[in-house]
Amino acid sequence: MRRILQAEKPTWQRCARLAAQIAKFNPSRLFAPFVTAGIHLRGEEHPYFLDVLRLTPYSDLRFIKGWKAFAEMYARLQTNNFPSSYWMLEFPVLEVSQRPLKEIVPEERTFLERTGILLDPKDEDEFYYVCHSAVPGYLPWIPDHAEGLLLERLLEGTLGILLRQEKDAGLLDPRNGGILVLRENEAGRWEDTRLEPAPFVITAPKVPELSPESLDVFSRLPMIDLDLELELLLILVTEKHPRRRPAAAFTLVGAEARGTVLHGEALSSTEGFDKLWARVPDELLNMFQKIGGVPTTLRASSQRLLVLLRKLEIYRPFKLVHQANLTRMPKAADAVNQFFLTKV
Numbered sequence: 001m002r003r004i005l006q007a008e009k010p011t012w013q014r015c016a017r018l019a020a021q022i023a024k025f026n027p028s029r030l031f032a033p034f035v036t037a038g039i040h041l042r043g044e045e046h047p048y049f050l051d052v053l054r055l056t057p058y059s060d061l062r063f064i065k066g067w068k069a070f071a072e073m074y075a076r077l078q079t080n081n082f083p084s085s086y087w088m089l090e091f092p093v094l095e096v097s098q099r100p101l102k103e104i105v106p107e108e109r110t111f112l113e114r115t116g117i118l119l120d121p122k123d124e125d126e127f128y129y130v131c132h133s134a135v136p137g138y139l140p141w142i143p144d145h146a147e148g149l150l151l152e153r154l155l156e157g158t159l160g161i162l163l164r165q166e167k168d169a170g171l172l173d174p175r176n177g178g179i180l181v182l183r184e185n186e187a188g189r190w191e192d193t194r195l196e197p198a199p200f201v202i203t204a205p206k207v208p209e210l211s212p213e214s215l216d217v218f219s220r221l222p223m224i225d226l227d228l229e230l231e232l233l234l235i236l237v238t239e240k241h242p243r244r245r246p247a248a249a250f251t252l253v254g255a256e257a258r259g260t261v262l263h264g265e266a267l268s269s270t271e272g273f274d275k276l277w278a279r280v281p282d283e284l285l286n287m288f289q290k291i292g293g294v295p296t297t298l299r300a301s302s303q304r305l306l307v308l309l310r311k312l313e314i315y316r317p318f319k320l321v322h323q324a325n326l327t328r329m330p331k332a333a334d335a336v337n338q339f340f341l342t343k344v
Contacts, residue, residue, distance in 0.1 A: 001107050001110055001111065001142060001243070002141075002142060002144065002243045002244075003243060004111070004114040004115055005145060007145070008115075008145040008148055009114075009115050009116050011145065011148040011149055011152055012115040012116075012117060012131075012148055013115065013116060013117060014152055015096070015129070015131065015148060015151055015152050015155060016117050016128070016129050018152065018155035018156060018158075018159060019061075019096050019098070019129040019155060020129070021159055022061070022155065022158055022159055022162060023098060025162040025163075025166065027052045027061065027158075027162060028052050028054055030162060030165045030166065031050075031052040031165075031172070033054070034074060034077075034078060035172050035174075036049045036050055036051060036070070036074075036172075036179060037049070037050050037161050037172055037179065037180045037181070037182065038050070038179055038180065038181035038182065038195060039063070039153075039154055039157035039158065039161075039181070039182050039184075040181055040182070040183040040184065040193070041150065041153050041154070041157075041184050042184040042185065042186065042188065044150075046065055046066035046067070047066070047067070047181050047183075047195075048063040048064065048065055048066075048094070048154055049063070049064045049067070049070040049179075050062075050063060050158055050161070051063070051064055051070075051073075053095075058097065058098040058099060058127075060095065060096065060097045060098060061095065061096045061155075061158065062093055062094070062095045063093065063094040063095070063151070063154050064091060064092070064093055065091075065092040065093065065094075066092070067195070067197065068200075069091045069092060069093075071197060071198075071200035072091075072200060072202070073088075073091055074200075075200045075201075075202050076202060079202065081202050081303075082303070083205040083302065083303045083304050084232065084302045084303065084304055084305075085231075085234075085301070085302065086234045086248070086250075088134070089134065089136065089137070089138075089139070089234075089248055089269070090136050090273055091134065091136065092134065092135055092136060093132075093133075093134040094131070094132070094133055094134075094143065094147060094150070094151050094154065095131065095132045095133075095134070095140070096129055096130075096131050096151070096155070097129065097130050097131075097132070098127055098128075098129055099127065099128065099129075099130060100124065100125050100126065100127055100128075101118075101121060101123070101124045101125070101126055101127075101128055102124040102125065104128060104130060107142070108130040108142070111130070111142050112128055112130070117129075131143050131148075131151060133147050133245075135245065136269075136272070136273070137247065137248060137268075137269040137270040137271070137272060137273070138245050138246060138247055138248055138269075138270065139245075139246045139247070139248050141245045141246060153184070157182050157184075157190065160182065160190060161180070161182060176194075177194045177196070178194045178195050178196035178197060179194065179195045179196075179197060180192065180193075180194060181193045181194065181195050204303075204307060205303050205304040205307055206274065206277075207277055207280070207281075207304050207305075207307045207308045207311075208277060208278045208280075208281055209281060209308075209311055210281045210282070210285060210312075214281065214282060214285050215315065217285065217289075218285055218288070218294070218312065218315060218316065219315040219316065221288055221289070221293050221294050221316065222292070222293040222294070223293055223294055223295075223296055223316065223317065223318070224291065224292055224293035224294065224295060224296065225296055226256065226291070226295035226296060226297070227256070227257050227295065227296070227297040227299070228254045228255070228256060228262075228295040228297065228298055228299065229254065229255040229299045229300070229323070229326045229327075229328045229329060229332075230252070230253070230254055230284075230298055230299065230300045230305055230309075231252075231253050231255075231300065231301065231302060231305070231326055231329050232250050232251070232252050232253075232280060232302060232304075232305065233250060233251060233252075233253045233329070233332075233333055233336065234248060234249070234250055235249050235250060235251050235266060235333075235336055235337055235340050236337045236340060236341055237249045237266060237340050237341070247268050247269070247270045248268070248269045248270075249266045249267065249268055249269075249340075250266070250267045250269065250276065251263045251264050251265065251266055251267060251336060251340075252264045252267075252280060252283040252284060252287065253329070253332050253333070253336055254287055254291075255326070255328035255329060255331075255332035256328075257328070259328075259331075261332045261335045261336060262287055262290065262291065263336050263339070264283040264286060264287060265283075266340060267279055267280075267283070277304060280304075280305075280308065281308060284308070294316045294318055295318060296318055296319060297318065297319045297321065298318050298319070298320055298321070299321040299323045299326060300320075300321075300322065300323070300326075301322070301323055301324050301325070301326050306320070306322055
């Protein structure tokens with residue numbers, strides 16, 4: 001976990017107090033599903049859009065940076081259109097989650113202790129607030145001091161919106177003129193603005209193709225009698241720099257019905273997911289070469305993998321199955337993670 005500076009402790013303590021005040025309003029009661037408000041802070045290029053999470057019984061808030069990220073996230077949630085199982089890692093987000101102490105993981109508990117929020121942990125059922133920062137290409141992490149200052153202002157703006165929403169039930173109704181965006185002016189005061197969002201159309205995920213040379217190799221591979229599940233899995237790797245934001249790492253995994261697990265090398269997404277996926281076609285070809293040919297049946301749930309495989313169907317006569325629940329992958333993921341965690 002990163003080092004906590006003495007100067008940032010008051011910021012996190014104020015964030016905890018603001019989160020507790022917000023929870024008293026029961027935000028999920030005041031925000032209908034897929035209803036949002038924006039908060040545009042002075043000095044920030046993009047507004048943050050408030051998303052009230054309903055995945056848990058607790059009071060959780062998510063601040064999504066920028067209209068494009070917010071629009072794509074909401075469009076995918078509304079249509080259940082997800083390019084991969086880790087699609088949420090592609091968005092810049094700050095989160096505040098409420099949890100009983102007994103459900104807080106050790107790293108978060110250490111953060112609460114070092115910031116002075118958790119002083120006398122006698123009651124494991126007492127609720128505390130934990131914060132996470134998500135940057136595309138990296139795993140969610142404890143926010144740094146700059147993000148803490150930003151989060152404090154976002155929570156102040158949220159509290160102001162909730163105070164007004166409680167008195168004016170129609171405040172956030174888009175029929176009033178788009179999305180309410182609370183803007184902080186140069187004098188540090190809040191002003192109401194309205195954003196008329198442009199429609200967001202979800203396009204098919206872009207997946208690079210095999211090069212002509214690799215495609216020639218693929219088209220000459222024999223067919224082998226094999227049923228293979230395929231997935232690009234998020235993997236656990238040993239963190240060499242525990243005070244730095246951990247990068248997200250992935251590997252292409254193939255799982256046979258008899259239990260054999262195949263995988264490639266660890267691929268980092270720190271340079272963006274497009275560059276990550278640019279390496280997947282050759283990883284796929286390497287896997288097929290390793291097993292001696294193209295399996296007669298390939299199963300995948302990831303939309304991006306399905307797009308890639310459909311492009312290859314015309315070159316080799318394999319059967320492609322879109323299978324939402326890959327039943328072999330949980331056990332395969334355990335085996336692959338064990339390999340990378342123990343790899344020197």
